Amino acid sequence: MANGHCAAQATVLSGSTPADAVLQQVRFLENITAVCSQLLMLLYCSLVCREQFFEKEIATIRERELKLQFRNAVIKTVNLAMVFGTPPMTACVIFASYEVMVGRLSATLAFTTLSLFNILRFPLVVLPKAMRALSEALASIQRVEAFLLEDVPTDAEGVTKSTAAGVKIVSTA
Numbered sequence: 001m002a003n004g005h006c007a008a009q010a011t012v013l014s015g016s017t018p019a020d021a022v023l024q025q026v027r028f029l030e031n032i033t034a035v036c037s038q039l040l041m042l043l044y045c046s047l048v049c050r051e052q053f054f055e056k057e058i059a060t061i062r063e064r065e066l067k068l069q070f071r072n073a074v075i076k077t078v079n080l081a082m083v084f085g086t087p088p089m090t091a092c093v094i095f096a097s098y099e100v101m102v103g104r105l106s107a108t109l110a111f112t113t114l115s116l117f118n119i120l121r122f123p124l125v126v127l128p129k130a131m132r133a134l135s136e137a138l139a140s141i142q143r144v145e146a147f148l149l150e151d152v153p154t155d156a157e158g159v160t161k162s163t164a165a166g167v168k169i170v171s172t173a
Contacts, residue, residue, distance in 0.1 A: 079128050086124060087117050 091114060098105055 083125055083128060087121050091117050 095105055095110065
């Protein structure tokens with residue numbers, strides 16, 4: 001009886017039967033679905049139309065990135081070659097120049113010189129790492145300095161702009 005009463009009220013309110021109301025709701029949903037699918041097709045078409053533009057942009061960025069990576073790899077290779085190649089080359093050059101200028105090289109002098117070059121090898125290995133750390137520190141200092149020099153907005157409510165630096169202490173006594 002309660003269901004019949006609700007159906008009678010629905011018929012009176014909408015001017016039709018409950019089945020017609022359900023059909024109207026289905027038609028509304030179909031219309032909404034059609035509009036949403038048209039909107040999705042429009043978005044898809046706009047993305048497809050812009051796809052070539054974005055593809056070209058990504059390709060140019062990737063090309064620059066690859067050039068930078070190649071340059072970094074060359075620099076690292078030269079750096080490693082210098083780190084591991086410099087001590088033997090300096091020993092050969094020094095021994096050859098000693099032979100030419102002074103004369104025969106004794107074993108004691110040669111081994112003493114080689115031990116000193118071996119001691120100098122560690123600073124030569126650490127030097128590139130220190131240079132990289134120094135360059136990273138300088139870049140960090142520049143970023144922090146740029147951040148600290150930015151203007152601070154003071155337009156919030158209750159905050160007054162002041163050109164004076166520091167804090168003003170007011171005595172209440």
